[in-house]
Amino acid sequence: MVHPVVEGVRAWQEDLAAIRRDIHAHPELGMEEVRTSALVARELRALGIEVTEGVGRFGVVGTIRGSRPGQRVVGLRADMDALQIPEATGKPWASTHPGLMHACGHDGHTTMLLGAARWLAAHRDFAGTVHLIFQPAEEGRGGAKAMLEDGLFDRFPCDVVYGLHNKPTMPAGSFAIRTGPALAAADRFRVTFRGTGGHGGSTPHLATDVTVVQAHFVLALQTIIGRNVPAVEAAVLSVGSIEGGSPKASNVMPAELTVTGTSRSYTPAVRDLLERRIGELARGLAAAHGCAAEVEYTRGVPALVNHAEQAKVAFAAAAALVGETAVDPAHAPVTGAEDFALMLQARPGAFMFIGGGAGPDGTSANLHTPHFDFNDDIIPLGVAYWVSVVEQEMGSLRG
Template identity: 85%
Template sequence: MGHPVVEGVRAFAADLVAIRRDIHAHPELGMEEARTSALVAQELRSLGIEVTEGVGRFGVVGTIRGTRPGNRSVGLRADMDALQIPEATGKPYASKRPGVMHACGHDGHTTMLLGAARWLAAHRDFGGTVHLIFQPAEEGRGGAQAMLDDALFDRFPCDAVYGLHNKPTIAAGTFATRKGPALAAADSWKVVFRGTGGHGGSTPHLATDVTIVQAHFVLALQTIVGRNVPAVEAAVLSVGSIEGGSPISPNVMPAELTVTGTSRSYSPAIRDLLERRIAELAQGLAATHGCTAEASYRRGVPALVNHAEQTDVALEAARGLVDASEVDAHFPPVTGGEDFALMLEKRPGAFMFIGAGAGPDGRSANLHTPHFDFNDDIIPMGVAWWVGVVEQELGSPQG
């Protein structure tokens, strides 16, 4: 016989799948989640759960109080927003909004937390309080910060906070995380090179050439990672766009050229180093060729750093569901960003990956691609993991 919570959730798994596919068919971008947040609030209220809407504009918090003595409180967080990607899955429940789809599985994350809400509302034999945090706008539109700015943890005190994300590249129903830095700080940068411009055919010798500067700059960028970042550290620098000149005027040397890109890092010191060295290289190379450079660096979400004690809680919740061999406690750091990192700067907690596995053909579309679809088969396991976290933190809501 399987785990009692997993088996218990299977009894209403069809309801959860229907919710997940409804959310999938009606995706909403960050800070536009009016329908999704209303659906979440309605589902929570139908379970007799105390609901607060409009936290950080579209955030929803459901509060469940246990029947046993206890003063601790725990936050369980799921994200709700979709991405500006055209869907190509061909599923009957595919997005009804052209150019927008749930390509990261947030529809599944929301559904799994709603499933945990249903179980916990019916099995309140734990000591303390559970806050179910449904967050808008994880995908770069500031949802976590908006909820924090709206006094999330003052209004809903949490001694610890947890997050769960599907990962299609590991086997379905397995779990993976690590202590310390688990996801990267995700930043962007821009450099504008300026020169005189000129005629590339008749008088290039009279011009200062920004194209030469950017060519040296793009190559030199990788020396930051190769020679400035210590070998035992990790960082990524990539160019995303190069814009300058006009294809209809190939004989004109541009007077201005812009290079943009992204950077990833895991420590504040390396983040500072990347920002400083991008500017130094750009300005030094520009000066060498008689040009100027203006560098700007925009910090996105910080590195997501799992706290040791709460990572142990997350791991024990997973080991209570599957064999220890299916729980990876030393998963390599991921260079993607995640704004749950902001919540972990305010409260101790941990972020867990649940394997979403491969599809029937042995392959699985990855996150942020037009063919991705959340694996509904892992919903009961995800619900049970949430319940396991509450069990570890507050007692046993096993029923």
């Protein structure tokens, strides 16, 4: 049996799909969401919703007050930015901006929250206030941090805050969540090795060789995972670039070489361990070969940790729509990162995955790939999830 909210939203699904496809065709990078944030503000105002623009530069907050007495305040958050990936979907609504596309589904996230705004504005029989938080720059450009530093939860106090992200490798009609660490802390490192350089053909014995140092270093990095991180913990270390020397001078030993990479972890203790051991290995190996190492370790967003009580609320909200068997309450942690983690450090809340698959096997092209496109068929379910969260937090909404 189809949930009443899902059924109700289907009546205007095409309107929402048109909004989603318009956003998809006009992608904007983080902290450049001029058109997208204006579109969001315009749609919210058309619904008679109180709107605040420019929160954290391009963030938009819509406020809906329920008609029944109540002090509970719930925040619902969606992200708006796109990625620097050339699109290859071939869809009529494909990106009109070369080199940019909505490859993570933020166009769909924004649209689903706009759909929830439409429903909640018309059905205000709840006790409390809902803040609709449209965040810029989730993809590594500091959107959540910017909104928080601009007083997000001081200006728009929330008792709890919830997030939602599509996952195309899960079948449509399914949900997944977990209590505790759900996504990883994402950090990056940059190690610069310095030696004397030299003539690789005639006098290598007179040089200190940074290429040998980096070779030992790259191999030694994986011993951190295998021999320093406890076996019951999880972490990732990967090298992303190695730069040094010139292909036009293959007989010249470089005097400087740089290695960059990423690290992922779920607990503060493991995060600290990774930072410490990367530095120790780099400096120790460099010294052993008569070289020097300069280490930069930059912390990105922390691990996203779902709060127990709000994870239960999110589970109940999804189960009310699709049944408990279609909601995974113990989804495996994901080593991707999400800056919604910062909002969860500031307020209790939970982050839910909604299945987005549309292919014959129930899945579709993965996120951050040129062939990904958000599945418009799940828009009503995503809208209904947001409404169901409000219902769980504040009481029933009459249809």
